[in-house]
Amino acid sequence: MTHVVPSQSSSLDDWLCYLESIHPSNIDMGLTRVRQVGEKLGYTALPNVILIAGTNGKGTTARCLEALLLSQGYSVGTYASPHLIRYNERVRINGSELPDQDHVAAFHALEQGRGEISLTYFEFGTLAALEVFKQKQPDYILLEVGLGGRLDATNIVEPIASVITTIDLDHKEYLGDTRELVGREKAGIFRANAPAIVGDLAIPSSIWQYAEELGTQVTAAQKDYSFALTADLLTYQNGDLTLSLPVPNIPAQNVATAITTLYTLGLLPNENTICDVLANLTVEGRFQCLSEQPLVYADVAHNPESARYLASKLATFQAQGKTIIALAGMLQDKDQKAVFNAVKSNIDQWHLANLTCFRGDKADNLLQQLHSEVDKPNATIHDSVASGLQSVLANMPEDQLLIVFGSFYTVADAIAFWQNKE
Template identity: 50%
Template sequence: MTVLSPLSQSSPSLADWLCYIEQKHPQHQIELGLNRIRLVAERAGLQQLPGKKILIAGTNGKGTTARTLEQLLLAQGFSVGVYSSPHLLNFNERLRLNGQDVADPLWLDAFGFVEQLRADTELTYFEFTTLVAFRILCQLQPDFCLIEVGLGGRLDATNIIEPDLSLLTTIDLDHQDYLGPDRVSIGREKAGIFRHGVPAVVLETDLPDSVLEVAAQLGTQLWRSGAQYQFSQGQLWSWQSANHQLLQLPKPAVPQANVAAALMALELLQVLPDVGVLEKVLADLSLPGRMQWLSHQPAVLLDVAHNPQSAAYLASQLTELKGRYLKIHALVGMLKDKDCAQSLQCFDGLIDQWHLVSLPGARGATAEQLSAVFSDNSALCCYSMVQDGYQAALDALQQDDLLVIFGSFVTVSAVLALQMETEV
């Protein structure tokens, strides 16, 4: 079947473009490699992003680390572009300029530009959208470009740029079909964002040897958590490096380890904010879908935790919250290519009632598949659709209960969409 380019239409919409590239190369058909995207990018210099570039890779924590960097830079008067994926509700979320999602007209112009630029070169969904975002960043010329790696690092489409600083968050088991079966191979792939002579901040404290080997081979100097910088945990916490010490900082709504890595990155780029700016930003720092309170009465908490490492962090936060609530309910939907069993086992003894939902599409796990993880089915309810499970979970909540929703971006985005419908 021939798929016609939206350029043949008089006024294509953003939805038209997304449908076109999805039909050309569905999102779930991942093809890692830099040859295609580099070939197209170099025709217009799209790999040469403006300003200072920070390339952010890792299994978890990329989004919150980028948000921290973004807000601390904006508070100092810099212009900031952030490229991230996936989105929760609208595709426009994938590119922010100065905290605002880029509007349709810029996307439409850039899609048309890249479609003509690629000529006969086939691009994956992510390669196409990455070039479109890079085209917009080249037009807008922000002072800083914060670029989240999509998958891995070494062969991810974003790795065509030359960063001024690389930032590696965490390394854990995820996407093993593409990155390798263990942390050693995954770490090697993620360390592919390192460059010779370019500083790299590393949040992960339990580094596999492969990361150190790549850094040594490339001549990359690492600034590591617990070594070149340290931080404490708690409601009031501290951070220090060889050159700075920051005390009595307010606890943010994002992981403190991610904030600590962001502070090290900013110091290396010589834009570390003063304490007053930092305190103000941390007090309001948040990111949709990450420890996000949908409401407080009833108490409903959202988090996109979808693998064992992120699930363990969410479980640690629920442990702190548990004493405030009579019961904790969980609404969970996951993708079947994730480690569902190990992720859900993180919540042993924390959840009083499970509401398991089936997710759509070829990658979606069914509620029954999730239920097989549990040896005791007495506190389980299964639903074929997210909306059915969400309504049932809300109906089951008592005044002093908490509902936590997690397992996938798909699950969280579906609930956010339902919430928006009820507010209209």
């Protein structure tokens, strides 16, 4: 099939539609094609790259690293995925999204340079981000790994540090169905000549084994550094370094991972600067407050580990006497039962919504999975996230909290609903 190639004057939407059409599959694991293009166009030699892998916490760790580097006057390029509302969210320079034309120019340059080599949507987007960074030349580049690590398109670069945030089961069909297998895939971003920082609190032995084989120096949570969280203080310890920090708006584990990464690289700012950064740091879609009256939060939790963190956040509101209402929408290939199991003791009333996106599941199917974990759940199904929000918000007392969760798509729909509502 012949596809009409957009031009430099085409819209970003035209280019994104084109990228979705040019490869026969959405996921095509392997680095051969991507590396060929990357080497040809000079992307593999980009300097000062930090690679960030992990089942959960990549986005928040990257945002923390970005803010801490920016606080010292460095310029920073950040690549993350997926986006919530706009594709532009995927690439940031100094914390800001870029205009459409910058993405179009990068897509055009890559299209001209890739020749006959076929690329998936994600691969094309990743290489286009590297094209942006090649043009903008930031002091440091933060690359968030998309899937796994070893065979992910981001892994064609040579990082100055490799980071693994957490290890849990997700994307089992690609990464394996044990933490050992998943850990080995994510450790594929390690390099012999660059430090590795692992924030997981129970590191699989496969990570240690691969690091030893490669000769990578690993700095590990609970072994080389530690952190403790109280109601009003985050304490961090790493050798002679002790920090007393405000409680962050993102998971403390990810903050500790980011701090350790910069400390290892000799790039950590002073304690006062870190405190200022953490006091103002928020990440979209991560227990994000959409409204205070009524009280509405949104969280992208979509696997067991992220659901357990969500449960811990909800528990603090339960302790204050809040009734918790959940509106959930999930993808078909997620471990829905495990997610429901992780939060079931924190939810008083359930609302389940259809997701109409690719791989989106029906509310009827979610209800079946919920019944297997919760005995006689108080549950209502809805045609969409928007209709679910309309229904819940119409009769929501002040002593209730609504949490919208289950997928990036679910949260995106909730944010869009709120923006339209305003």
